[in-house]
Every structure is written in C-alpha cells, then in structure tokens.
Amino acid sequence: MTSKNKWLMALAGMTLQLSIGSIYAYSVWIKPIELLNGWDAHQLKFAFSLAICFLGLTAAFMGKFVHRVGPKKAGLLGALFFGIGLAGAGLANSIGSLPMFYLFYGVISGIGLGFGYITPVSVVVQWFPDKPGFASGLVIMSFAAGSILASQIISPITASLGVPGTFYALAATYALLMALASLYLAVPAVSTGYVDDHAGGADVSVSELLKDVRFYGLWLMLFFNTTCGIALIAVAAPMAKQVIHISEAGAIVFVGIIGLFNGLGRLIWSSVSDKIGRWSTFMCFYIIGTICFLLLTQTTNAFMFQAAVFIIISCYGGAFATIPAFIKDIYGADKMGSVLGYVLIAWSAAAFTGPWLITLSDNYSMIFYLFAGILAFTAIMAFSLKGRLAKGH
Incomplete structure (x- = not known):
C-alpha cells in the first residue's frame, strides 16, 4: 500500500468523478430521445430526478458501508451500477420502454452515481494531508469537467451511433474507466487523521433531530437552494433554446459551462465561507439567487441570461461544499457525518421538486418569479434562525 503514488491516486479519484459528472449534461439527451421515442421533456425529466434522488440517498445512507468495505470495492460497485444503468437505458430506448428507462437510468445508474460521488474525495484527501483543499478541489473540478465533456460528445456520438448505441458506448467506456480507477484506490498505510464527511461518526437519532429546529433549518436551507x-x-438546453433562441450547438456549450460553474462554485464559495461564515454564505446564495432569477424574468439578452444562470448554478454547487462545514460548526465534528446524511435527503427531495416546479408553466418567466419568491422566503427563514444557527450554539 505504501508503494502507491499520491498523484496516481488523485488521477484515479478524478477519473471516477469525471465519469459520473456526465449526469449534469442530461438535458442534452432530451431532444434526441424525444425524437426517437416520442417521450416528452416532462417525462424525461423524471429520469433525471430519479438519478439525482438515488445519488443523494446513496450518499446519505451508504457512507458507513463505503467506509467498511473500503474504497476499491465501493468504487467497483459504483462502476457496476453506473455501467449497467447506462446500458439498460440504451436497451430501454431501443425497445421504447419508458418504465425500463426510469429503472435503469434513474434508479440503477443513480446508485452508481452515489458510490462514485462519496468514494473518491475522502480517499484522495487522505493522500494530501498538507493540502486537503487542493486535493478535494482536484476531485470536485473533475466532476465539473465530466459534465462539460459529456455535453460536448453526446450529440456527435448520437448522430453516428444513435441513442441506444451512444448509451452502450458510454456505459462500456465509463464502467471501464471507473473500474480501472477503483482498482488503484486505497487509503494511506498511516492514518492522516482525516474524517470522512459521509462515514458517520457518532450516531444521532432521527427522533433527536426531529426535535431540533436547527436540523429543520439546515434541511430546508439546502432543499430550497437545491430545488x-x-x-x-x-x-x-431546451430552456436556452426557447428563451434566448440559441442554436443547438450553442445550447450544448451552455450546458457544458453550467457544469464548470457548478464546480467553480464548490471551490469558491466554500473558501468564502471560511472568511465570512457559513450562515452569511447561505444568505449570499439566497439574495444573489433572488436577484438573478428576477433578472431572468426581464432579459432575453443571451449574455445576461446565461451569466445569471451560471451565477445561480455556482450557488447551487457552493451549498453542497459548504453544508458539511456548516453542520460541523453547529453539531461538532463527531456528529457531522451522521447529521449530514439526514440533511442530504434534501437533495433527493429537491431532485423531484425542482424539475416538477419548472413544468408548471410553459412561460419560464412565471417560473423564474416563483423561484425568486422561494429564495426570498428562504432568506427570511434563515435570518429568523440566525441565532440558533450560530457556530457553537
């Protein structure tokens, strides 16, 4: 184990995240699948919601399991589930079965996403004890790079191989890359003292949390921002084409840059939270988000529209990077993993709520007003809870 190279370990972790990051390019799939099988965008968004839901549930509840079986086995499980999920999605498209698509792309690949999400970060950070921020940043940015890469390759491969063929090709490629990367993963022979956010720690009972207003506050703050x-x-992709009338190629680039800002937000906002505090950082998310959604209701300028979306997405990513430290500040390091697991259920709930809300009207401006109102309400709620959410309260 001591012969492992930390830079190759970082590359292995980055490869896992690069593969699963393709989930955030999902909107690029909507048009070709719609043309192939006639499933409309509303039906297809449910598959995305399922995948994110099971990503969140796996991240929330499988941390101790991953810690127990080790990163190699956990990574291989991620490769297995993700590969089978994508291959099954291809088969579902070839026979025109929407329920099968939900099962394979939503549930099975979603579980693979969850294992691939929680396994590499904790491992890579342990190999860089003097630079944990740098190490986690490498892995997190790989997730963003994965969404950018997928957004650029899905359409040209689909034009050549068709929808089912593209799913099969991606399933084989991603599963192989994830498996090879997982075989190299290992924790250092000497403990670095790093605590895995998802590995549990001291158990906190559900009944205890359900009596704690701080838990409700954290859960709702993450839920509304994520929604x-x-x-x-x-x-x-379809939103950009409808609202600002950009081309298919422009929409694909737009989706890729969204992935970039998702990753940048995780890096930048988590660093900002170290300076101004977690509560203040979340207040920034809500205030900035409210302003940006109001701007989206008023502009059809392509640059302004895309810039506002990128800023919102940076806040979306930033919340995931900041919430573990927020929980640690309030509950202590020993309870952080357990509480984080329950708070992350908000991610799974938001995976259904957000895509459902955006289908309530064909007029995106009305939906943007709704989201601005949600974030403004959340800011008021967070302000009312400031005293209870103070560090060490």
Whole structure:
C-alpha cells in the first residue's frame, strides 16, 4: 500500500468523478430521445430526478458501508451500477420502454452515481494531508469537467451511433474507466487523521433531530437552494433554446459551462465561507439567487441570461461544499457525518421538486418569479434562525 503514488491516486479519484459528472449534461439527451421515442421533456425529466434522488440517498445512507468495505470495492460497485444503468437505458430506448428507462437510468445508474460521488474525495484527501483543499478541489473540478465533456460528445456520438448505441458506448467506456480507477484506490498505510464527511461518526437519532429546529433549518436551507438550481440543470438546453433562441450547438456549450460553474462554485464559495461564515454564505446564495432569477424574468439578452444562470448554478454547487462545514460548526465534528446524511435527503427531495416546479408553466418567466419568491422566503427563514444557527450554539 505504501508503494502507491499520491498523484496516481488523485488521477484515479478524478477519473471516477469525471465519469459520473456526465449526469449534469442530461438535458442534452432530451431532444434526441424525444425524437426517437416520442417521450416528452416532462417525462424525461423524471429520469433525471430519479438519478439525482438515488445519488443523494446513496450518499446519505451508504457512507458507513463505503467506509467498511473500503474504497476499491465501493468504487467497483459504483462502476457496476453506473455501467449497467447506462446500458439498460440504451436497451430501454431501443425497445421504447419508458418504465425500463426510469429503472435503469434513474434508479440503477443513480446508485452508481452515489458510490462514485462519496468514494473518491475522502480517499484522495487522505493522500494530501498538507493540502486537503487542493486535493478535494482536484476531485470536485473533475466532476465539473465530466459534465462539460459529456455535453460536448453526446450529440456527435448520437448522430453516428444513435441513442441506444451512444448509451452502450458510454456505459462500456465509463464502467471501464471507473473500474480501472477503483482498482488503484486505497487509503494511506498511516492514518492522516482525516474524517470522512459521509462515514458517520457518532450516531444521532432521527427522533433527536426531529426535535431540533436547527436540523429543520439546515434541511430546508439546502432543499430550497437545491430545488431552484437543479430545476435549471434539468432543462438547461431546451430552456436556452426557447428563451434566448440559441442554436443547438450553442445550447450544448451552455450546458457544458453550467457544469464548470457548478464546480467553480464548490471551490469558491466554500473558501468564502471560511472568511465570512457559513450562515452569511447561505444568505449570499439566497439574495444573489433572488436577484438573478428576477433578472431572468426581464432579459432575453443571451449574455445576461446565461451569466445569471451560471451565477445561480455556482450557488447551487457552493451549498453542497459548504453544508458539511456548516453542520460541523453547529453539531461538532463527531456528529457531522451522521447529521449530514439526514440533511442530504434534501437533495433527493429537491431532485423531484425542482424539475416538477419548472413544468408548471410553459412561460419560464412565471417560473423564474416563483423561484425568486422561494429564495426570498428562504432568506427570511434563515435570518429568523440566525441565532440558533450560530457556530457553537
């Protein structure tokens, strides 16, 4: 184990995240699948919601399992589920079965996403004890790079191989890359003292949390922020084509840059939270998000529209990077993993709520007003809870 190279370990972790990051390019799939099988965008968004839901549930509840079986086995499980999920999605498209598509792309690949999400970060960070921020940043940015890459390759491969063939090709490629990367993963022989956010720690009972207003506050703060961000991700390509009338190629680039800002937001906002505090950082998410959604209701300028979406998505990503530290500040490091697991259920709930809300009207401006109102309400709620959410309260 001591012969492992930390840079190759980082590359292995980055490869896992690069593969699963393709989930955030999902909106690029909507048009070709719609043309092939006649499934409309509303039906197709449900598959995305399922995938994110099971990603969140796996991240929330499988941390201790991953810690127990080790990163190699956990990574291989991620490769297996993700590969089978994508291959099954291809088969579902070839025979025109929407329920099968939901099962394979939504549930099975979603579980693979969850294993691939929680496994590499904790491993890579342990190999860089002197630079944990740099190490986690490498892995997180690989997730963003994966969404950018997928958004650029799905359409040309589909034009050549068709929808089912593209799913099969991606299933084989991603599963192979994830499996090879997982075989190299290992924790250092000497403990670095790093605590895995998802590995549990001291158990906190559900009944205890259900009596704690701080838990409700954290859960709702993450839920509402995620709801608004994930709704935009789910419909990014068709939304941009409808509202600002950009080309198919322009929409694909737009989706790719969304992935970039999702990653940048995780890096930048988590660093900002170290300076101004977690509560203040979340207040920034809500205030900035409210302003940006109001701007989206008023502009058809392509640059302004895309810039506002990118800023919202940076806040979406930033919340995921900041919430573990927020929980640690309030509950302590020993309870952080357990509480984080329950708070992350908000991610799964938002995966359905956001894409559903954005289908309530064909007029995107009305939906943007709704999201602005949601974030404004959340800011008021967070302000009322400021005293209870103070560090060490």
